[in-house]
Amino acid sequence: MPASRVQTAAFYEVKDLAAGEAVVLITVADPKLVMESLNLQLRDALAWETRAGPEGFRTRVVRREETEPADVVDLLIRDHHRVDELLGKALRRLNVADVAGAQPLLAASAAGLRRHIRVENEILAPMLPQPIGMDGTSHTAVMLREHDEILAQLAEVEASLGLDAAPEAWEVEPFVAILSGTLAKHEHREESNLFPHWAAALRARPAAEQKSLLARVRAMLEAATADGA
Ligand SMILES: [Fe+2]
Ligand SMILES: [Fe+2]
Structure with missing residues (x-):
């Protein structure tokens, strides 16, 4: 989809992420900024990990509360x-x-x-x-x-x-x-x-x-x- 729509599409995928659930986003461009902005929108509720691969960027998103606190x-x-x-x-x-x-x-x-x-x-x-x-x-x-x-x-x-x-x-x-x-x-x-x-x-x-x-x-x-x- 066009780059301009990636953030909105990602928002709808992750906004109701349930406990124990993960969403995998595959994007052409590095989603770093998109993810940071989504996380801000959702009051810091997300944790994610991005890996670059042959298909583009693969980002696994989970609820932050399910990860170990960083500090x-x-x-x-x-x-x-x-x-x-x-x-x-x-x-x-x-x-x-x-x-x-x-x-x-x-x-x-x-x-x-x-x-x-x-x-x-x-x-x-x-x-x-x-x-x-x-x-x-x-x-x-x-x-x-x-x-x-x-x-x-x-x-x-x-x-x-x-x-x-x-x-x-x-x-x-x-x-x-x-x-x-x-x-x-x-x-x-x-x-x-x-x-x-x-x-x-x-x-x-x-x-x-x-x-x-x-x-x-x-x-x-x-x-x-x-x-x-
Ligand atoms: Fe306080
Ligand atoms: Fe406080």
Whole structure:
């Protein structure tokens, strides 16, 4: 097909990639840029490997969550997506007035968020560079301040759930919506302002240290999955 249509065609092939599924794309030109742009469109959900062969370029695409995380930053980004998804599902339950259905999702989001913030505040912020933005503010200081804000909003969600024995969806939903919006902006800022610096600093460390830090962070984040449903 014409080169101009390759990206759209590839998008429809990979956008609903199911767990355990792989799509193989065969293209005439190197699909590096096409894949990067698709991955951006799909919020970093893809992992792929391209090989040049006699038939052109053969690219095998899978869901990124099914591959081993490349480094600590990759792990944090995946954890952002996981918590976003949990909150999104909780919001959808609340939108149909299903508070009981939202409750375990909110509990899992809360546990996950607290673990994630602990990793960023206590393990990573102290050991990694503290880059300064164009306006002179420290990206790390912004991150820490936003974490406090997120924890306060999370407490509001929990307070709304504890209002009475059976809270109404409309008593809870606005607080979850505010938290979800704050979190999305925070994650975007982290991923664009801070994580590139963290990733570069981590890559400069000895391989053994990178490996042990990855294992440590992973254990801390996964504890949230285990105890938070
Ligand atoms: Fe954060
Ligand atoms: Fe984060």
